[in-house]
Amino acid sequence: MSASEALDAAAPTRSAERREPARHASGKAPRRRAARLVVLGGLLVLVGWGAWLGYDAMTARRELVAAADLLAGLQDDVLAGDTDVSATLAEVQVHAAAALESTHGLHWSAAAVLPWVGGNVRAVQAVSEVVETLAADVLPDLAAVAAVVDPTALAPVDGRVDLAPLEAAAPTVVAAAEKVDEGQQRLDDIDADALWDVVASPLVDLRTKLDQLAMTTATASRAVQLLPPMMGADGPRTYLVLVQNPAEPRATGGVPALVTVYADAGVITVGEVVSATIGDPTPEAEPVVELTQEERSLFSNLVGGYMGDVTFTPDFPRSGELARAIWEDATGVPIDGVLSIEPGAIASILGVSGPVTLTDGVELTSENAAAWLMNTVYLDYTSSVEHDRLFAEAAGAAFRALTSGHWDASAMLSALARGAQEGRLMLWSARADEQAMLAGTVLSGELAGTRGQSPLIGVYINDGSQSKIGYYLGLSITGTSVQCRPDGSQDLTTRVEVTSNAPPDAAALPAYISGGRTVPPGNMRVNVLVYAPAGGLIEEVRIEGAEPGVHSQMHDGLAVVGKTVVLAPGQTAVMEYDLTTGPGQPGPAAVRATPLADITVEPMATSC
Numbered sequence: 001m002s003a004s005e006a007l008d009a010a011a012p013t014r015s016a017e018r019r020e021p022a023r024h025a026s027g028k029a030p031r032r033r034a035a036r037l038v039v040l041g042g043l044l045v046l047v048g049w050g051a052w053l054g055y056d057a058m059t060a061r062r063e064l065v066a067a068a069d070l071l072a073g074l075q076d077d078v079l080a081g082d083t084d085v086s087a088t089l090a091e092v093q094v095h096a097a098a099a100l101e102s103t104h105g106l107h108w109s110a111a112a113v114l115p116w117v118g119g120n121v122r123a124v125q126a127v128s129e130v131v132e133t134l135a136a137d138v139l140p141d142l143a144a145v146a147a148v149v150d151p152t153a154l155a156p157v158d159g160r161v162d163l164a165p166l167e168a169a170a171p172t173v174v175a176a177a178e179k180v181d182e183g184q185q186r187l188d189d190i191d192a193d194a195l196w197d198v199v200a201s202p203l204v205d206l207r208t209k210l211d212q213l214a215m216t217t218a219t220a221s222r223a224v225q226l227l228p229p230m231m232g233a234d235g236p237r238t239y240l241v242l243v244q245n246p247a248e249p250r251a252t253g254g255v256p257a258l259v260t261v262y263a264d265a266g267v268i269t270v271g272e273v274v275s276a277t278i279g280d281p282t283p284e285a286e287p288v289v290e291l292t293q294e295e296r297s298l299f300s301n302l303v304g305g306y307m308g309d310v311t312f313t314p315d316f317p318r319s320g321e322l323a324r325a326i327w328e329d330a331t332g333v334p335i336d337g338v339l340s341i342e343p344g345a346i347a348s349i350l351g352v353s354g355p356v357t358l359t360d361g362v363e364l365t366s367e368n369a370a371a372w373l374m375n376t377v378y379l380d381y382t383s384s385v386e387h388d389r390l391f392a393e394a395a396g397a398a399f400r401a402l403t404s405g406h407w408d409a410s411a412m413l414s415a416l417a418r419g420a421q422e423g424r425l426m427l428w429s430a431r432a433d434e435q436a437m438l439a440g441t442v443l444s445g446e447l448a449g450t451r452g453q454s455p456l457i458g459v460y461i462n463d464g465s466q467s468k469i470g471y472y473l474g475l476s477i478t479g480t481s482v483q484c485r486p487d488g489s490q491d492l493t494t495r496v497e498v499t500s501n502a503p504p505d506a507a508a509l510p511a512y513i514s515g516g517r518t519v520p521p522g523n524m525r526v527n528v529l530v531y532a533p534a535g536g537l538i539e540e541v542r543i544e545g546a547e548p549g550v551h552s553q554m555h556d557g558l559a560v561v562g563k564t565v566v567l568a569p570g571q572t573a574v575m576e577y578d579l580t581t582g583p584g585q586p587g588p589a590a591v592r593a594t595p596l597a598d599i600t601v602e603p604m605a606t607s608c
Helices: 003-079 086-102 106-111 118-149 164-188 197-230 293-299 307-312 316-331 343-353 369-380 384-404 409-421 432-438
Strands: 237-250 253-264 267-274 337-341 425-429 454-463 473-484 490-500 524-531 537-544 551-555 558-567 572-580 590-593 598-601
Touching: 003 086, 003 118, 003 197, 086 118, 106 118, 118 164, 118 197, 164 197, 197 432, 237 307, 237 316, 237 343, 237 369, 237 384, 253 307, 253 337, 253 384, 267 384, 293 307, 293 551, 307 316, 316 337, 316 425, 343 369, 343 384, 343 409, 369 384, 409 425, 425 432, 454 473, 454 490, 473 590, 490 524, 490 558, 524 572, 537 558, 558 572, 590 598
Parallel strands: 237 337, 454 590, 473 598
Antiparallel strands: 237 253, 237 454, 253 267, 337 425, 454 524, 473 490, 490 572, 524 558, 537 572, 551 558
């Protein structure tokens, strides 16, 4: 074979070898293109998925905001007495259903498991589910029974409240309140601080609206469970009414006059008027119930042995227990509960029901009732027997006006609610199950150290003058938060001023007012008790206008400092307290105080 023939024979082989790499290269290119297409397609899916989620999220947000606004309006309508809310309810349901549909599906389920995104997705879904449940299951039931629990329906007719509709509505109202509580708890379990602002903002707004709804449903639930039995649906009830008189201050009001009230099948009748001079008025006497060492130290044995002093303690449920024990020990007549009312609340009732006229011709109105009961009666009448009779008669007349039903129901409900909020109207039941439902409400009057997430400071006055000079006592309470800590505890400063506004010639007033038993006539002697919030302490007390020195101890788990002050007419004493709170109390400090004739409580400034 020549050289040329050898080259020709080898040429195809070399050419094939040269082309082989070209075939390998052409195979990889389609695969690369396919990979790019897969990635591009995946990106398009992600973008589309995100756009879909974003569109649905915007739709859901719009629908949820609309539903929440309508929910608040619907609640206002019902509270205003408008029970025909079907149109508004239908709108809420449409928006709630749209929000639920917009926040569920496979694309939402997939997003719910992603880091960073998932928590926000689950929060939005939870909100939509809560709102839809309220709209579909809770609100229709509440709307159906709204007319039953409307104040107008609860007004007495010919002295009787029809309890049957309340009893029939009870299961529905209670179940609705429980569902609202479940929704409230579900939203509270979501950490809003961990969410995007666009998600957190409507969540916080809905929480606020749901909290307001929960207050309404909880109140309605308690009402339908408590009112029928307490008004005698299951048998007659007997109540002792303490008509507290702040002219001789006690922690929750003042020295009481007594009235018995009977309830039977919705009919309320006012019974006999009794003096509060029941029991042993000597501090050495043994109480009829066992007292704690704290109670003995703060209030003496009188709190458990003498009816006139059962409200020395600022814990009204305890006052109810003590009053019941003293009453039953003295009379042998069992009672089912204790109600407290004072002249300010009586005046508010008369402002709605209209004036009442006493047997001696005195007309009591909303303008003159409080002053007459706390002061004028002691100027115009000299006998303590007359004082007790007229005081209790006025309370009885107010109760009869209340049970007449001849008044605007919404206005009366507002007056009673205001009295409860101010501590001028309180209720204790001797039935443990009923008292458990009253606990924590404004009607309970219990000793507490918190109010929600806010620290609660107690400022209470107990008279030591043994006279009615306390009508002229002025009490002013101000304060501020001076430091807030990460654990929710605070440092607070509270300023308490007590002033005698008695006239310069107070010593010449009738002896029942001017006193003179424990201090010179015209002077007043008061014990000021300041309670720290739960878990807190009173670190320091600065005093102006009085002798230094305080008495410190614990009462029912709360730190308390007592200071006895003697004031001549025109004198003022100032006590400034540095307090700490327990953890988990970041809210603005609240104050609960003795409801005196002259009291000013300024909102506590806070920087927390």
